Amino acid sequence: MQKFFNIQLAFGLEWWKFLAIALVLYALIGGLLIDVPALPILHETIRNLYYHVTQWFGMMIILFVSLWHSIRYLSNFKMQHDFVASEAANVGIYMGILGILTGSVWAKFTWGAWWVSDAKLNGAAITLLIYFAYIILRNSMDEEQKRARVAAVYNIFAFTMLIIFLMVLPRLTDSLHPGNGGNPGFGGYDLDNTMKLIFYPAVIGWTLLGVWLMEVCIRIRTLNHKLLIKQFK
Amino acid sequence: MLFTEVKHLVRKELMLELRMKYALNGILLYVVSTVFVCYLSFRSVIQPTTWNSLFWIIMLFASVNAVAKSFMQESKGRQLYMHTLASPQAIILSKIIYNVLLMISLSLICFFFYSLFIGNLVQDIPMFILCLILGSAGFSSVLTLMSAIASRTNGNLTLMAILSFPVQVPLLMTLIKVSKNAIDGLDASVSYKYLIILLMINVVVATLSYILFPYLCRD
Numbered sequence: 001m002q003k004f005f006n007i008q009l010a011f012g013l014e015w016w017k018f019l020a021i022a023l024v025l026y027a028l029i030g031g032l033l034i035d036v037p038a039l040p041i042l043h044e045t046i047r048n049l050y051y052h053v054t055q056w057f058g059m060m061i062i063l064f065v066s067l068w069h070s071i072r073y074l075s076n077f078k079m080q081h082d083f084v085a086s087e088a089a090n091v092g093i094y095m096g097i098l099g100i101l102t103g104s105v106w107a108k109f110t111w112g113a114w115w116v117s118d119a120k121l122n123g124a125a126i127t128l129l130i131y132f133a134y135i136i137l138r139n140s141m142d143e144e145q146k147r148a149r150v151a152a153v154y155n156i157f158a159f160t161m162l163i164i165f166l167m168v169l170p171r172l173t174d175s176l177h178p179g180n181g182g183n184p185g186f187g188g189y190d191l192d193n194t195m196k197l198i199f200y201p202a203v204i205g206w207t208l209l210g211v212w213l214m215e216v217c218i219r220i221r222t223l224n225h226k227l228l229i230k231q232f233k
Numbered sequence: 234m235l236f237t238e239v240k241h242l243v244r245k246e247l248m249l250e251l252r253m254k255y256a257l258n259g260i261l262l263y264v265v266s267t268v269f270v271c272y273l274s275f276r277s278v279i280q281p282t283t284w285n286s287l288f289w290i291i292m293l294f295a296s297v298n299a300v301a302k303s304f305m306q307e308s309k310g311r312q313l314y315m316h317t318l319a320s321p322q323a324i325i326l327s328k329i330i331y332n333v334l335l336m337i338s339l340s341l342i343c344f345f346f347y348s349l350f351i352g353n354l355v356q357d358i359p360m361f362i363l364c365l366i367l368g369s370a371g372f373s374s375v376l377t378l379m380s381a382i383a384s385r386t387n388g389n390l391t392l393m394a395i396l397s398f399p400v401q402v403p404l405l406m407t408l409i410k411v412s413k414n415a416i417d418g419l420d421a422s423v424s425y426k427y428l429i430i431l432l433m434i435n436v437v438v439a440t441l442s443y444i445l446f447p448y449l450c451r452d
Contacts, residue, residue, distance in 0.1 A: 074448050122403075129399040136395055140386045150385045153445045154396070157378070160441060161400055169403065169430065 017212055023205025027054070030198050045109045049195065050202045052102040055095050058206035060166075062214065063092035063131075067159040070152035079225070082148035085155060086138060087217040091210050093131045100124060123165035130158045235326075238319045242327030243334075250335075256306075260299045264343045267291050272350035281416045284354050288347055289409055292340055292368065293401060299339055300332050300376035301393055304384035316450060325446035329377050329439060336369035356418030364415060367431040368408045374435060375400050378442040381449055400438075407431055 009015045031050035066088035073081035103121070104114050115121065137154055141147040250257050271287060278284040304312075315324060344365060348355075355361045375397055383393035411427040 122406075126399050126402055133395050133399060137382070137386070137392065140392055146385065149448060149451070150382055153448055154382055156445060157441055160437060164434065164437065165403060168433075 016208055020205055020208035020212055023201045024209055027051075027198055027202035027205050031202065034198060045106055046195075048102060048106045050198050052099060052106055054199065054202040054206050055099040055102060057203045058210050059092050059095040059099055060162075061207050062088050062095060062210045063159060063162065065211075065214075066092060066155060070155040073148055073152045074156075077145075077148075079144070079148065080222075082152065083218050083221045083225075084214075085152060087214050087221060089131060089134060089155065090217065091214045093128065093135075094213070095206070095210055096124070096128050096131070100128065119170040120166065123169055127158075127162045127165050130161055134158055235320065235323055238323035239327045239330065242315075242319060242323055243331050246327060246331040256302060260295065260339065261342065263298055264291070264295050264339060265346050267295070268343065268346045268350055275351065277352050278354075281354050281413065284351065285409055285413050285416055287351075288344075289368075289405055289412070291347070292343060293372070293405060295339060295343065296336055296369070296372040296376060297390075297394060297397070299335060300373050301380055301390055303328050303332055303377055304380040305390070305393075307384075312450075321447040321450050322443055324450075325377070325381065325442050328381075329374050329442060332373035332377050333370045336373040337366055340365045340369045355416050357415045357421075360415035360421060360424065361412055363428070364408060364412045364431075367428065367435065368404070368412075371404045371408075371431060371435050371438070372401065374438045374442065375404070378438065378446070381442075381446060385449055404431070404434055407434075 005014060005016060007015050009018055027050050031047050066085045069081045069085035069088065072078075073085060103124075107116055107121075108114050134151065134154055138147060138151045141150065268291065271291065275283075275287070278287065307315075341362075344361075376393070379393050379397040379400075382396060383389070386392055407427050407430050411424045411431070414424045414427075
């Protein structure tokens, strides 16, 4: 499996990196060119579905990777898991910010304001705050082992809160988003087949791009770690 | 086994608190003087929305001050000694139970003084008290876990506030919604959904603390 993902195509880059570039370009270009269903209120802004929603999907997947490595760290205490967990959280936060920005633009042109008081928007803002707290918590400790352990504990807590704030609470209270508070979901009636043709590749593309970003950060982190150990030898 | 450990630890916490009266009295004085300062600046509050928000903001800061000390003020030596005597699960559960009891009594006292000075606008008092109980339980269980995490760092209060406020905010929002219903005397069926949310957050946080705390105390 590992070998399969390490097959390099050209320029010393693995094949899935080319796939990431291709899929993101496909989503960017195709998303703006392909016909979309004409819907009231949404009109052409429905194209933001390819960017806003897919970035959130990517964020969820990457933050789940972070959670997974935190759990792994607590079960075997290998530093590599801590590196992955922390860098995945960083990339996840980055994608979360992108998702909030694209969502804000969308809100301006459909609901009339850059920010509206909505269960999902507030949940997203709070989730980002929790992850910012995660970064601050990491930076507040010097001792590596302890930092990894405490951060892993907080990361598990943070992801659980993310599930509650983004998946559970908006479904219990009213939300302007499709699929919440009695509004029909996109999948239900208006995500037609041409849109799906862009939507799912875009999800994979953004996620792969996030993984690529994460891989570079982890490599830098691992090299710094090795350099640090070398200095003390 | 766990149950007896928890029972004894809660009793230990209670006895310690009663022996060092200054901590308990300090937090009581804090609540009463905050209410009094609000009284001096507002005189009387007629608007239910303002009355409600002011009350919960007082409760929020009181809870941070009351629960912060649960792990911070314990010396490293005593913590180590406790770990040789009891399992970590028993320690965290006893702390949560003790803090919940402390916060419930504190919130009732706060409610008493608040209605004494600023006036009581609540029409459905049993519902409001149910909110108080669920709210105090939520605040104290979140803060106990965060206090445990913050005490592993260099133990400053700011970090604890940063870690816990994002989680407190939705709790606070839900509480303000339910207690507003109670103040207006709306039918209880309107509030069930929010009560379930509060209960869910409480259960999730308590379970997470139970699972995760043992990893925090491996030093």
